[in-house]
Amino acid sequence: MFSTLGFASDALVLSGAARIEPHDDRLVIRTPAEPDFWFGNMVVFRDPPDPEAQIARYHADFPEAKHVTLGWDRPDLERGAALDALAAQGFEIGETDVLALRGELQRLEAPEGIAIRAVEGEADWAQLFDLHLATAREEGMEGPEFRAFLAGRMATRRRQIATGFGIWLAAHDGAGMVAALGIFADDHVARYQEVETAANHRRRGICAALVCAGADWAAARRPGAVPVILADRHGPAGRIYRRCGFAHEETLFTALRQPA
8 A cells, every 4th residue: 555664554553543545646544533633634645745736635635624744655755845845834844764673683671670561551551641741741742732632642552452463561660660662563564653761761771672672572473574663864763773773764754734
């Protein structure tokens, strides 16, 4: 369905929550239960960026949406004038590196005193919610509407994990959760989700140890799946994943215009 490894793995992590409508020129991703999930309600185009035509197409596919999210299923796409034109119209242009582990995992163990285990039970999920919230607050996202959105996202994740094709892993320092990530796998790909570390526990190797634990989980259940992780092209997280053996496969481009 998708040509890019990034969007193919997106489809995996949306399983059971979203539906994907294929068309000759695009793929429409809908998450009916979460209309404010910007990247769960988007149009992914097969052709290169064409700002005016593709914005119009989005509005035709999502006439009630307050946001606009566009993507391009093209592994060879590079930033050019069309994406710059979207940026000039107020769109946030996402440049995301898709990293894959096709060789040997470079194992990194958790630091002393840190225990990694699956997220289970209400107390764990409550701590995970707080970790998500703290991380989001650093990026300027908070308030009642965001908390409601986050609660909906976590409810969806719990339903997906209950089906058995994913897991959430957390690192604990004593009784406190200090880092976490999700991973979902099928026979082809194992996709990481929402890798987060509390601010006062960063730069200690905890994130890398969690990434290794996720790879172990996927290898035990889906030996043929290729582990895939996405990282902001200009952010520091990619360096951590490369230390574990991940390498660049492609760069995904998206464009988001948030509600006014």
